[in-house]
Structure formats: structure tokens, C-alpha cells
Amino acid sequence: MSALKRQPALTLIYGLFLVLALALSISSKPSLAAPPGSPGSNTLVPTAADGYGWTTVSATLNRQITSAQNRLKYIYGQLNRTDIALGNETLSSLSDQIDEISGVAQSIQTQAASYQTVYQSYLEIIGTKVDGESATIVSQRSRLEAVLQDIKSTVTQGKLLGLQAKQVQLEVQRRGTVSQQALLSERIASPLSLGFWRDLADEGPDLALTFAPPVNNGYAGVLYNWPATLFSLIGVFVLTALLARPTFWLFRQAEGNIVRRFTGDVLPENHISFIPVALSGLICGIIMFVVWEIISNVFSLDVGRSPVFAHGIAGIMPLCGFILGAGLPALSRATAVDGAAQRSARALWGVDWCVSIFVLLQTLFVIVGFENAFPVTARRLVEAVFTLLVEILFVWMCKRLTRRTDARLAPAIYGIGWLLLVISSAAIALGYLAFAFALAVWAIALSVSFASLMLLSIAMKEFTSRTFSVGSLISRRLSHLGVHSNRVAQFGVLLSGIVNIGLIIIFAAICLSDGSLCIPVVADRVQSLFVGQTINGVQFSLNTAVYCIIILIIAYYAIGAFTQWLEKRLFPTTNLDIGARTSILNIFNYVAWIAVLLLVLSEAGVTVKNLTWVVSALSVGIGFGLQAIVQNFVSGVILLAERPIRVGDLIELGGIKGDVKRISVRSTEIGLGDGSTMIVPNSQFITSAVRNATLGTALSAASATVTISPRADATKAQLALMDMMTKRQDILQNPPPGVAISAITETGITLALSAKVSSVRDVGGVTNAIMLDAYRVLQEAGLELGKPS
Template sequence: MSAFTRRSGLPLLFRGLFALLISVAAPAASAAPSAGPSASAPGPLVPSAADGYGWTTVSSALNRQISSAQNQLKYIYGQLNRTDIVLGSETLTELSDQVDAVTSTAQSIQTQAASYQTVYESYLDIVGAKAEGESQAIVAQRAHLQSVLQDIKSTVTQGRLLGLQAKQVQLEVQRRGTVNQQELLSERIASPLTLTFWRNLYAEGPALRLTLAPPVNNGYAGVLYHWPYLVGALIGAFLLTALLARPAYWLFRQLEGNIVRRFTGDILSEHHRSFIPVAMSGVVCGFIMFLIWEILAGIFSLDLGRSPLFMNSIAGIMPLCGFILGAGLPALSRATAIDGADQRAARALWGVDWCMAIIVLLQTIFITIGMENAFPVTARRLIEAIFTLAVTSLFVAMCRRLSRRTDARLAPAVYGIGCLIMAVTWVAIAIGYLAFAFAVTVWSVALSVSFATLFLISLATKEFTARNFSTASLVSRRLSRLGVHSNRVAQFGVLLSGIVNIALIIVFVAVCLSEGSLDIPVVADKVNGLFVGQTINGVQFSLNTAVFCIVILLVAYYAIRAFSQWLESRLFPTTNLDIGARTSILNIFRYVAWIAVFLMVLSEAGVTVKNLTWVVSALSVGIGFGLQAIVQNFVSGVILLAERPIRVGDLIELGSIKGDVKRISVRSTEIGLGDGSTMIVPNSQFITSAVRNATLGTSLSAASATVTISPRADATKAQIALMNMMKQREDILQDPAPGVAISAITDTGITLALSAKVSSVRDVGGVTNAIMLDAYRVLQESGLELGKPS
């Protein structure tokens, strides 16, 4: 209990409340001494106060959540073990989402129960261990608190078990999805080149006719029910969008010209190529095509009897089809907007927009039909094979035409890739792997269409930012009046373009994870999954966590830099600290601050010491083999910053190196040499080698020189003349005073030793040279003859 008291001041308040409750309960305890243990035990006093935190209510609510979550897991596990149906990817995705919800519930239960566990453990610390002669009220309180705490621990354990069960079920869902994908890619049926395939197709005739069946008892109808209305609505949506594509492009082109003329005074030429009107036309046409489809679907009641998944898939792909038509039709017209392309390229790519839009639509329909098993197996594989043959043939023909009619550098490479895909898919169809051939085609179409679409948006964004945020743009001129430098505006434009490109890359990754689906809701769900992330070995990997960690690093960088500048420019000038002490304080502050930021980032990412066990083990092995020098220099740098045997500004001599200390870091020290260069020396050399510090302790240094006069000269007169000369020099300190003394008398001359103090060791050479010149001048003026040195 004393240890708990040292940790916090709150137990003092708890003790006071506890004593007050005991004093109130004492008369009740003494009023019925003979009623037996059960009757004389006082009512729970402290637990009633503790229960005010809500554990009694929360306990029942958590138990209901645990029971509901366990039933949900049983249902999911039962669905996974069903043998009468085939679980498609859509169903497995829904089950995975349900398991994720159960996992979140388990984590919430553990968090809530753990918070109450902390509270009741604090109560038990206050009550303390059992002691002789204590009140029955305290005994009852201890027993009640222990009982409730045991119940809380049981709830925490149930939450952990629930999370473990959810994890196991999620692994089973993922395994089932992987197995389904592998079975799909490895599925082999009779080859279309054999009679068996066509016999199976003929045998599926009755089942195939069910695709035309109307809805029965308000149920679902066949996928081809009222197919003329479906096809008519699709054709109407495509034609109306195509009619609006070029007017929309010319509208945005005129709008772009008016904006440029209005704000810059320039006039765009007719041959001006810009990606902005093309991208805007695609976006508007995508929205228009979606609206047209929804209107036509409502007019013809196309959703009557059809699966919501089928209708939602068509509605989800309509914006992309509209974007392809809205951007492709004007881009491949006479007023081409393809950067650097000519009319030959436009003619070579003529019709590609229509083909790609139709292919994307058919691909989405076939994927949805496969999810719902709306067609018999052989008939579905035949349709997919025909689709594969048509798509690969069109793609190879387009690449061949482009490589022959233009000099595009990538055309031959793309043509080669197209031929390879066509060869692989056609061989797969011939030997019976129709599902594999269709999957390869779907992936190729999805990646090529998504790359082209996102690349066009990226180019439009780059052009927009370069035009509107350049140093000479209107925005830059307007902001310069507010004190914003034009370079800052240009930097913002570059950063904005980079952020958009990163977002487009994330979308492209989501398309790659969507198993070839270009349905916008599916891709959006994959993007959301990337941001939500997944847990791998206890560490949560997600984009939102990565973005938040990056934000923490950026904010910490600017905060540390601002505080360092405040220390250096505001606080340190008001102190008596020298430059070495200031540098050491700044370096230590920066390193400690960055270590704290690094720990904060690890905490936000969910990385604990347990997760880093393998990293620490690897580092220990690395230190033992290859990182000894780095660790040695790091420790030496810490010692240099703490003990400060050398400081920034000191003149040191290390072996043959002599210069001024410019910077001390935890790994190395920078020394400025006399020729202006910088020598970077590892810190360990300052600990293990002898270092001469010429400015340690004091910045004063001594300058000395010797002069020899003739033995016939007047030594006293020479001393007085030289002393007066040294007193008149401003670069010599007069406190302590300079001196002139006779150091030797020989038959060849009298040697006089001149000594003086200078303010810096760096001035010794220059002052010594000046003293010698002045001494020669003074002796000549005084008529004193020089002698020969002994």
C-alpha cells in the first residue's frame, strides 16, 4: 500500500472517503452483534461507491456483446462449412467484414473491462492485506472487491478468447478465398476443340434457358430476363454520352481559353494541346452516363427481378465507361490533345475509346455473372473464352497498327506484350484452362485501362499546378502582395501535384487488389481497406497510420527546429554560456527530442517491445559482427557532448590534423583546416588518442621571440626600446604585462627574449612576426648593432 501511495496522490482522497464510509457503517455493525455472520456483515459500502462507475451495468452489457459475437462467429463458421453452396468472392468478402466487426467488438470489450480492472485494483491497494483486529466492514469490502475483480478478469479473458476465435475464423476465410482463387485459375474443363465440350454445352441447354426465366413468387429472374430492354438501355447510355463528349470537350476548351485570356491576357492558339479539358470532359461524361443509365433503368424497370449485385455492378462501371468516352473521343479527334501526338497517331488509335468502354462493361458483367453463378459452367466458360479471343485480337491489332503508322517508342514493346498475352491465353483455351485465360485477360484490361485513366488525370493535374502555381502565375502575383514569396507558391504546386500522384498510385494498387474488377464501389472498398489496413504479427499496417506517423514527423521537425532557433537566438544570448556549451545543449536536446518522437511514432504504429524482439536480436548480432565501429563512435559522441573535453570553436591538434572544431555530432566531429577544407573525424579517435587542445580552459596564448644584439651594444637601452615597442602594440595584452629579458650573453652577442600574451592562440603566428619586424625597426632606429645568435 505504501508503494501505491508513492505513485499517486489520489489514494489520499480514497483513504479519506473510505474512513468516512467506515465511520458511517460502524453503528450498523454494532447494532446486531448476535445475528450471525451473514446477518451481521455490513452492506457493501465502498463497492457501492465503486459501482457508481457503472460496472454492474457494463458487465451485463459486455456479456451480451460476448454472447452475440460468439453466435455471429458460429454462424460464419457454419456458412464456411456448408457443402450445398459454393461461396463466391463476394460472399467471402461479406463474411470477412463480419469477422472484422467481431474483432473490433472483442478489442472494445477488453479495453472497457481493463479500465474497470485498474479501478478495482486501486481499491484493493487501499484496503490492503488482511490484518488482525480489523473491522468487519473492511473484511466485507475486501471480499466484495476481490469477487468483482475476479469477474472483471473473467470478462477480460473472455474478450481475449473471443478475439483469438475471430482471428482463427478470419484465417479460415482468407484460406478459403485463396483456395477458391487457386481452384479458379487451375480449373480445367474439356477443350473447345473437342466434342466433349460441345456435348456438355448441349446438355446445359435447359439450364441455359433458365437465364430467360421471369421472376417467380417475387424472387430473382434469369440474368437475361427482358434482355432487349437491358441492351437498349446500355446502347442508349453509350450513344447519348458519345453525343455529349465532344461538345463537353469544346465547352471546357473555350472555358480554359477565356480563363487564360481573362487572368493572363494571353490567347491560346487553335493548336494548343492541353490535358485539362480532356480530363474534365471525361469526368463530366462519366457523371452524365451514370445519370442516363439510372434514368433508363428506372424507365424500363430493369431492376425488376434482377440481383442487386448485378445492377449495382453495371451502375458502378458506368462512370468509368463515360470517362473513357468523354476523354477518348475528343483526344482522338482532329484537335487531338495527346501531348506530342500527330494526326497519324490519332487515326491509328481511332475506335479504341469505343472498344475499351465496351470491353470494360462486358468484363464487369461477366465477372458479376461468375460471382452469382448465373450461367452454367460450360456456357459461362465459352462466353469468357470468346471475350478473351476478341479482346486479345483487338489489342494486338491496335498495337500493330500503332507501331506501323507512328514512330511511338513504346508501341513495339506494348505490341510484344500483347502478342505474348494472346499466345498464352489462346494456348490456355486450347488445352481447357478457360478460366485462367479469362483471368489473365481481365487483369490485362484492368491494369491497362486504370493506368491510362490515372495517367491522364496525373498529366492534367501536373499541367494545372504548373500553370496556376508557377512563379509568374496570377496566384503567385496576388499572394506576393500579401508577403508570400513566389517560390513558396511554386513549391505548393509541386507538393499538390505530388500528393495527387500518390493518391493515384494508391488507387492503382487498389485496382490490382480488386482481382481485375474496375467497378468503382469495389475499388473504393479496396482503397478503404488499404487505409484501414490489417494486423500482421500484432502490428497494424495501414495507410492512415502511415500518414499520421508522417504528420507527426513533419510537425516534430518544425517544432524542434523552431524551439532550437528560440534557444539559439533568444535564450542563449541572455546567458553566460560559451559557444561549446550552447552547441552541446542544442545537440542533446535535438537527439532526445527525436528519440521521443521516434517512440511516439512506434506507439502510434502499434509497435511494442515484443514486436521489436527480432529487431533487437538482429541488431545485437549486427553489432557483434559489423556495427562495432558505429556503436563505438556513438558512445564516444555522447561522452564528448557530456564531458566536453573539446568544444565547438576550440583549436585542436590530433596527430597531423590541426584546426578548429566546427561541429560535434554523435557519430563524428567536423574540423575546419587552415586551407578552408573540412576534416570529418570519427568520435572514437578523440577518446582513444591523445588530443592537444590549445584553447581548453582559456583562450589566451603566449607569443615569444628572441633578438640578438652586438656584445658592444647597450643592453639596457635595447631592453627599454623593445619594451616601449611592445607596450604600444594593440594586439598584445598589457595585463599580464609583456616582458623583455636577457636570456644569454656570449662573445658573439647578447640574446634578448621577448614574451607577451595575446587574446587568441590563432593570433600567435601573426603577432610573433609583427614583433620581430618591429624589434628590427626599433633597434635600427636606436642605433643598436645586431649580433650573431649563439
């Protein structure tokens, strides 16, 4: 019996032996008769006595489910309370708690599902019930079925918990949306009417409570510590303003020293740089925050409900310090040396103080509105005054810029300011004070954030252009290590682009923070942007996008490096021709990128289930409009696999003759004789007849015929022509060339010349040279030419 015939028999015998050994190991051991899960028993199912198994985690998961359900009940009870008004800050806190509960529900489902897979595998090993099986197997099957039922119950409870959390989250979001819409559409008595002032007088007792001192229960009014808070704020602002210009000059001197030390150049006195301005703003922001924290702790400004304001002020202090630290030097007459900058500085004098104070007041008003910590009419009156003051100062500043400078955007901004002032005044007159205040809040938030982020972007661009330019110090130092200066410049551009992307993300977070400029609020919004949201089962987030981009970048360089290794190191050591090498490289690149694409889709959470509608759409598209693309793709795969044509082959297709330069999965590039390139769809190589002149071998034949007179000596002619053919360098001598008599007629004797050449591309030139040499040799031998038959 041959080896091929013995192989199935050996496989069958080996399989029967394994089945018999497994059966003996399960049924022959006496210890299996012990109760399942008892100490010392050798059961198939892991138990708590073994230190692992479902029993060890089920109690923990059940406690998590109970705790999460109790938290949901508490949150739902808070939403249904009628004795208090829930502010946006409270709703945001409840939303965060619900997100944590959703995470717990997802974790419970994941853990339970993993155990379900393991125990299901155990049950499949035991199999269905058969007659005469061991009692141990029966007990193990019963135990497994009970455990699986418990696991399925836990999975169901986890899904219900997640669904309940989602429903409560929708209710919280609805409350927030309704609250925001109600705020924007809220209408009270107009300040032009007596009813408004009557309502304000009626709120006198409630307004007095905001200044009430602490009582026995520890409660104090919101503005109980207003003198200490006011003087503390004044002190912090004055201290920051005093430190702004020295900080700027310190960084400017440091910049000049660095440039002089590393480049030998001296910065001119009228040199204007945004790097010291941005650094001064950042340092002043940090100083302002630290000083406020110290003062608030020393004077105990967080009594009663004041912690809300103290923390809100602490969150806005970095931005206020940045505005003062960057604005005071940038708008200073000593700093702005250029003529146009001097005029702009005089026109914008005092804007930095106004903007920082407005940002602080806006934050306080927003906190008051969120927490409902102030009587409504009094709060609306203060907000209306704030709105009109902000927009009047904004229009006045734009007017000064338009008259005193040639700023291009000043007239347009001036018009926008007037439009906002008219709309806000009309809204206040009609009683829509909340809408007017929201308009002012958005205007301040967007303008201040845009200006601050733009300053940081310009400073970062200036820093990268100086540090990583072609002739910079870092570029020169790295050039000694073999790093090209263009690579260093590219890194600077990429670094600046990454920073700009981060600033854009921050600006988007500010737009989503309802006009709040507090650092913690913006940071929370940035985090929510990275966490993302789930749409149709797919998680969309900046975090996932960053991971996917990193995977693509690493894959790009890894695939390129491996391709270079194959092309430069491995292929030169093999006997593969250029066509085989090209096919291997193309197939590797396509397979590698398909794997990377699958990895990116997996990282993004996209599964086949999520892509069902995409597959359906593609099937319809292929049926109608993508037939040619799919046909060319499949044809390209066939060409790369079967290789009927290869890179470097000389082919002829439909009257077109040229060399194959590149084969891809969609088309093939053919180099023509005039130097142009023709791109041919791959399907034509499968459905049409193709002549490949170099498929079998690289050698080709050159042939020519010569006719001599019938009176000439044919033997002498043969010898002369053969001697000529053996002396030519462009004719291969192995196999040797030949000269034979192919025809004898009354008009002449025809001699056929044949030879092998190294390439089909040389046939034409070699044939022409043979004919010329044959004519010369016959003339020198005195042999008369005849007439071809």
C-alpha cells in the first residue's frame, strides 16, 4: 500500500485512539463519582473551591447590579422632586453618574458573556444525554445547565440596567434641553413697564437673604462674603497687572539672549514677537489662579453656598490672567513700536481690563443662573445692564479702531456690534432679558476664546518656524547625525499642525459649553468629545479617531520599511525576475493594507453587523454602476496570481505595442515607443487576445534573406555571410547563427540568414545591421546580386 493510501487509515486509527483515551479518562476515574464541586473531586466544571469559575464572581456582579439600581432610583427621585429647582450644574452631575452606571452595566454584560462562552463550551464537550451514561456526567450536565441559566439571567439583568440608565439619561437630557429652551424663550415684564419694578420691589426680602450671615445650620447667603471677595478680586487683578509687563520683558530678554547665544544675531529693538506675549499670558494665568486659591483659603470665602462661586472664580482665573498677561504687553505703547501697532494700541487701550472683568462677571452670572441662587427679576436686571454695557463698549471699541486704524475687519465687526446692540435692546424692551444675556454670553465666549487661541496658534507657528527651520540650530545639529534638514522642517510643520488641531478641539468644546469659559467646564467638554457617543452601535469619538490615525501612520511606515527590505535586501539574493518581484510586492501591499483596514474598523467598533447596510448598498451599486470596477479588480488579482504578463514584458494588445511598466489591481500601465504611457483596464487582458513577445524566453530570433545571381558561387556566398554573422557582437553564438539556401530560381539564389538575439527589443536593429553587412560582404567578395523571386 502506498503512502497516499495509508494516510487516511492512519488518521482514522489515530482519531479512534484519542476518542478511546478521552472516554477512559472521563469514565474510569473513581474520583469523578464525588459530588460536583466538593473538595478533592475531579469535576469538569470549575467551582468556588477551585478558586475560579462563575461562583466566585456571580455574587460580586449581583451586588453591583443592586447598587446601580439603587443609584438609579435615587437619581430618578431627584428628577421628580418638586421642592427644588434643578440647575444645569446639578443635571450635569446626574448625567455623569448615569454614565458611570451605564459603564457598570456594560462591564457586567461583558464579564457574564465571557463566562457564558466558557460554560457553553463545557456543555458542548459533555454533549446531549444518552442512555447508560455515567451518573457523574449527568450531574455535571445538570450543574452546567443551572450555571448557564444563572449567567443568562445576569446578562439579562445587565441589559435591563443599561436600558434603564439610557432612559434616565434621556430624561436628564430632555430636562436640560427644556431648561435651555425655556431660558431662551423666557419672557418677563419689560423694564419699561411698572410691573417689572413692582416685581423687583417684591423680591426685596429674597434679595436680602443672599447677603444673610451663617445660621445654626451653617447656611449662608451667596453674597455673604462679598466685601472680602470683592477686595480679594481687586487685589488679585492688580497684582497680576503689575506682574504682566515685567514677565513680558523677562521673556523678551530671554528670547534675545537665546537668539544671540545660539545664532550670533542680535534682535532689533523694534522686533515684534508673539512668543513672549503668549508665555507672559500663560505665566500670569497660573499666577492669578494660585494667588486666588491662597486668598480664598486664607479668608474662608467658601462659607455656605459660596464654594460654588469660589470654585467658579478659580476656574476662570487662568483665562483672566492670560488676558491681562498677554493684553497689557501687547497693547502697551512701549511694546508696540511699529506705527500701525501704536495706533492700534492707543485705540484698544483698556480693552484688556474690560475683557477680563467681563469674563469674570459673565462666569458669575452663569453660575447664578445655573444654581438659581438669586431672585429672578433682580438677576435679569443685572444681566440686562451687563449685556447693554458689554455691547456698548464693544461698539465703541470698533468705532475707535475704524477711525484710528486701517484694520480691514474693523468695519465688519463694527456692523456686527451694532446689530447685536439693536437686537439685545429690542429683546430687553420686549421682556426677553434672558435671550439678550445669552446673546452677550455667546459673543464674549466666542470672541475671547477665538482671540486667545489665535494668539497661541500664531506663537506656536512662530516657535516652530524658528526652531525647526532649514537653517536653525537644531537642523544643523541633527544634520551631523544624518537627519536631513527638510525632515526637521517637516516635523516643525507637523508639530504646529497638531497644536492647531488641539486648539480647534478646545474651541469646539467652548462652543458646546453653553458659553462657559471656566477651565474645568471646558476640560470636561473636551473629555466628552474624546469619549464620544454611540450611533447605530458604533462608537464615534476623537479618542478612537486618534487611535485609528496612529495605527494608519505606524502601518504606513512599517509597510514601507518592510517593502524596502524585500526590494533592497531579500530580492537581490534570489533568482526572481522583476515581474515576480513586482507581483509579490503588490500582493503584500494589498494584503497588508486590508489587514490594517480591518484592524482600524475593529478599533472603531465597526462589525459586520454594523456594516450590513453598507454591504447591501454595495451589492446594489455593484449590480448597477460598479460592475466595471469589480471586474477590473478581479482581473488584476488574476494577473498578479497567474502572471500571464509581467513587468518588463513586451506585449501587443489591440494594435498597441509597448513595455509593461506597472500592474495594479485596477489597471496596467504600458510604456509606448514615443515615451508616453497608456493605462489599460485589467479586464481587457482577460477578455482580449494579448501577444506577449517575452513570455516564454527572453531570447528572440532575427532573420533576413539575400538573393544572389544564379551565376554566382553559392558556397562562397554562404561562407562569407557566415563569417560576417560570427563576428557580430549583437548576435548570440550559442545557439550559433545559420545561413541556408532557401530557394533557387532562374532569377537568383535565395539565402536565409538566422540568428538569436538577447532581447526581442533588439530584433529590428539587428536585422537592419545584418542586411547592411550582408550587402557590404557580397560586394567585397565580387558576388553579383540577383532578383528576388
